[in-house]
Amino acid sequence: MKRYSTLLIVLLILSVFTTACANSEKTEGTDAKNKYEGLTVKIGVQGSGGxxxxxxxxxxxxxxxxxxxxxxxxxxxxxxxxxxxxxxxxxxxxxxxxxxxxxxxxxxxxxxxxxxxxxxGKNNVAIIVPTNSTIQSLADLKGKKVAVAKGSNAYNFLYRSLDDAGLKDSDLEIIQLQTDEAQPAFESGGVDAWATWDPYITINTLTGKGKVLTDGEQSGILSPSxxxxxxxxxxxxxxxxxxxxxxxxxxxxxxxxxxxxxxxxxxxxxxxxxxxxxxxxxxxxxxxxxxxxxxxxxxxxxxxxxxxxxxxxxxxxxxxxxxxxxxxxxxxxxxx
The missing domain is CATH 3.40.190.10 (Periplasmic binding protein-like II)
Structure with missing residues (x-):
């Protein structure tokens, strides 16, 4: 009788252990399946296309x-x-x-x-001026109006470039404009120079609207993204x-x-x-x-x-x- 009781206990222990393992595997599988439940990844881009x-x-x-x-x-x-x-x-x-x-x-x-x-970061940011501009160097920006988007990589490039040239921001008029505002201002002569990034550098230089005054490769001031x-x-x-x-x-x-x-x-x-x-x-x-x-x-x-x-x-x-x-x-x- 004792022999059968011992066997019954062993079988009960095995049954509990097997059930626990099965439940564990089921839980782990459920957790893996539900890990991303309802998740939406939000991806930001600058503009459309490209x-x-x-x-x-x-x-x-x-x-x-x-x-x-x-x-x-x-x-x-x-x-x-x-x-x-x-x-x-x-x-x-x-x-x-x-x-x-x-x-x-x-x-x-x-x-x-x-x-x-x-x-x-070598050529993607630059300070450009109109093609017919008499501005030849950073020193010539003194007293001029320069457009830039505040907080952008071009903003940093402008300020570091001015510092290297021995100029303070108070030596010129810095106008904070986003690209959709800066482009027409640049074309109309509303600003004398524009610190910006591509594709605006290339668009203006290849269409004859502007020329590069300085960029990262020339100045050594990199603007990596x-x-x-x-x-x-x-x-x-x-x-x-x-x-x-x-x-x-x-x-x-x-x-x-x-x-x-x-x-x-x-x-x-x-x-x-x-x-x-x-x-x-x-x-x-x-x-x-x-x-x-x-x-x-x-x-x-x-x-x-x-x-x-x-x-x-x-x-x-x-x-x-x-x-x-x-x-x-x-x-x-x-x-x-």
């Missing part, structure tokens, strides 16, 4: 994210600062923007991570950050393999000549690479200058928000 325009048309992001049950939502912006403001209110997860908006966001305490470098993510999102869904960069790599691979098609497409989107688009891509070639120590140091120079100029309220260490783990993971395992 590299992201092709991806949006082909639904490359939607296709990859929906495999995980995640929806994709797009939001268009005119410049970087509004993008970081959207991140601050949890209304945006990913964005591509210039160096100054990144620095301003970190200084303002907006929790973001820099996940890759988007543009090298970056891809960033909302920090909370990255901490919670690191694999989705890597996926975002993988799809971006796919888009860049398409552009590289179909250059003529891409040029024609981008030209039609903006209703401008192919030559202008070709010049734009030369000045602002899109990349998606880890942020090097050299670029990190250049970004720190900008941050230090902006603090000294009281354009940001506190000193920051930019290396603390640079995180290359996602782009390194994306490069190791590209999309099939």
């Amino acid at each position: 590299l992201f325009g092709k991806a949006r048309e082909e639904k490359w992001y939607e296709t990859e994210f929906e495999k995980l049950g995640v929806k994709v939502e797009w939001a268009e912006f005119l410049s970087g600062p509004p993008m970081t403001e959207a991140m601050a209110s949890n209304k945006l997860d990913f964005a591509g923007l210039g160096n100054m908006p990144v620095i301003a966001a970190q200084a303002a305490g907006i929790p973001i991570k820099v996940i890759s470098q988007a543009i090298d 970056f891809y960033i993510v909302r920090e909370e999102f990255a901490n919670k869904y690191p694999e989705l950050v890597t996926l975002y960069l993988k799809v971006l790599n796919k888009s860049l691979a398409w552009e590289e393999a179909n250059q003529d098609v891409a040029l024609d497409r981008y030209a039609k989107e903006r209703n401008i000549p192919v030559e202008v688009i070709k010049g734009t891509l030369t000045r602002s070639k899109s990349i998606n690479i880890p942020v090097s120590d050299e670029i990190s140091k250049e970004l720190q120079k900008t941050a230090d200058f902006q603090f000294e100029s009281k354009n940001i309220r506190k000193e920051i260490e930019v290396s603390t928000i640079i995180d290359n783990q996602y782009i390194e993971a994306a490069d190791k395992e590209p999309l099939k």
